[in-house]
Amino acid sequence: MTLLPDLALVLLILTAAVWTVAVRDRRDAVIGFIVVGLLLSLAWVRLNAVDVALTEAAIGGGATGLLLLRACARLVPRPAESVLPHPAMWILTGLLCSVIAAGLAAIVVMPVEPPATLAPEAAANMGELGLGNPVTVVLLAYRALDTLLEKVVLVLALIGVWTLTPEQFWGGAPASLRAQQSSGALRLLAQVLPPVGVVIGVYLVWNGADHPGGTFQGGTVLAAMWLLVMMADLREPPEIRLHTLRLLVILGPVVFLVAGFAGFWIANGFLSYPPAFAKPIIVIVEAALALSIAVILGMLVAGPAARAPR
């Protein structure tokens, strides 16, 4: 009986994916992409991977979708008779993609005996750290180095976007995120939603230690609230030279680094936590990371500076 909803979900995902590829209009394709992201997050829920589902919805559906929509708005409209790749190229690309997809599917479907997984071992040490969410244990204990380096990647991505700033605008503010026609409904939404959204974001971070949720999901919700406020024209994006902005961007990595190096003295080395204080340290690191993620995502969507510093 449970097979039916799953089959329906799979069909929906496939339909949305095909539509995204086939549709001619750029904007429609982006909207298709967002829909696929949201449907995929439903699939993750069905697979009991709520953390992945939350991330997929927030990043795959939300943040990436917004970025792509902004890009669409800034691109010149494509002329009707624009150059399309040769049909042979289409067929070749399609063929190659199908072969890879079919090969991967064949391998994934093949059963592995015994199923190879580290999940039981990952869960075994949860008590020692006082955490209830195995995903958080993986991200902030076993694989803390990866998480730390990923946050550095985010800072580098922001620098990469800022690289595109014209010389004379360096230090200035990104272009306004205002929607073309200012709408009263958006303004109202931007005044009503953020208080609730911020609470949800903070809850996701705070709760991530023991339940699904965590820094990335919480941080993205916070970023979404900030972006909403900017799009409704209630706030302008800040100048990129602002000291406070810079400090907020690096806050997460710095707190993480300090906690990591402190491990040399208070525990057994880099990125290890003393058992008695593991949970408070991890929660502080997560809070700082979420704040930095929110600011970085917001600034990534806002783009390079487009005005001279005042």
Added chain:
Amino acid sequence: MMPAGYATSEGGALLVIAVMLPIVGMIAIFALGLRRAERIAFIILPGGLFIALAIAAEVARTGAAVTYVLGGWQPPLGIALQADGLSATLMVLTALILCAVGLFARGTFSTPPDMSEARRPMVFWTLMLGLWSALNTVFLGQDLFNLFVALELLTFSAVPLVCLDGRRETVQAALRYLLFALIGSVFYLLGAALLYGAYGTLDMAGLRLQAHYNPATSVALGLMIVGLMAKAALFPLHLWLPPAHAGAPAAASAVLSALVVKAPFFLILRLWFDVAPQPGNQLAAQMLAWLGIFSIVFCSIIALRQVRLKLMIAYSTVAQIGYLFLVFPLVMASDAPSAWQSIGWTGGVLQLVSHALAKASMFLAAGLIAEALGHDRIDNLNGAVTAVPISVAAFGLAGLSLMGLPPSGGFVAKLMLLTAATETANWWIVAAILVGGILAASYVFRVLGRAMAAPKIGFKTLAHIPLYRELVVLGLAISAVVLGFVPLQPFAFLGIGRVGLP
């Protein structure tokens, strides 16, 4: 199921510092930035060099790999960093080249006195340091996902360097580079996920113990190697490299060509010899070598036809990368007791190191020539020797390594590869090495001939180049030459800490 565990060794904390020190510098510049970008970089650069040397000394002293287990969590659950002879060598190489490039860039990426922060210096120095951390992580990582993160760090530091000038065509080149690099990452990640699904571990040592031939393993390794090939710009996935490396400012080009494309090659080497079921697949090894041969011949010919100096050097990079991929069949067919004791292995690593030094020197020399003359059209280089004599000399010395003429590291490397190819009767590889040498000689001498020619009437230099910048370039070229005096035999140091050795 559990492989023999890792244990943090004495001096293991050095590995953590090698990865984290550049990040600390990068964050400091980002936060304090302003006028201090360069000063912060000049604290980190010698510090990082010292750490790399200390790690190499520790490896040599103990005769074993230096290891650090992060957070005390044993792999495969946790992550370990490990420096063996090969990675220590590459870390020292990276530190040396970055320090040289840092000195060279002092002149071009200083914050102007009337500004609190400028775009170019801030971006350049933060990305350089990010790049350094990424490279060290690639050399030290033992976990496939940790290495994926290192590759992402590398991509996001390297790509913006390409469009530092902000010109339209450099932004285009950077975007193309980004697309190739990200597609490579996706393939790598897919492969890593498949391996985890099949063996339940991402730790290389654990995988080596369990890996056996089955469809999942072959497909996974194939995907990962193809993804890394795109990042290493092996023919025919090299299309992104020439515009990217030629469009970047000279200091960035030097690092991109000398070091960044070597990181994915290093990972292919590790996947091949440290993860894949042994003995490796003959057919795949031959295919990699053939792509290498195509790279050498095809891109050398294109280099010969270039109008602009930097594009010529960039095509030469693709050709020289090709030599690295010759090692797979050579090492596999060797009758040495282990891969690391074969002449092909040492030849390959020496080719990597000497090309890094020579190519860094060459790109920097091209940068100085362009600064002095105001252009880099090869047919119009007359008089370069009077304007920047030391740089032209450095270009020639570095050229020796590319051609494989004595005395130079490139000569010894190519001789070792040639010996290995003759011993194992890989005649096509012998032919490719010889033809590649002749083609490289043609494109290097074409530039030298022009640069040495008498200046045209009315010739004047546009900019005065400080002596120290020319000396940095010469220093790199001389290091590549000095490598030519190493003994013609496998180095024991490169085998330290490798599996299967006593």
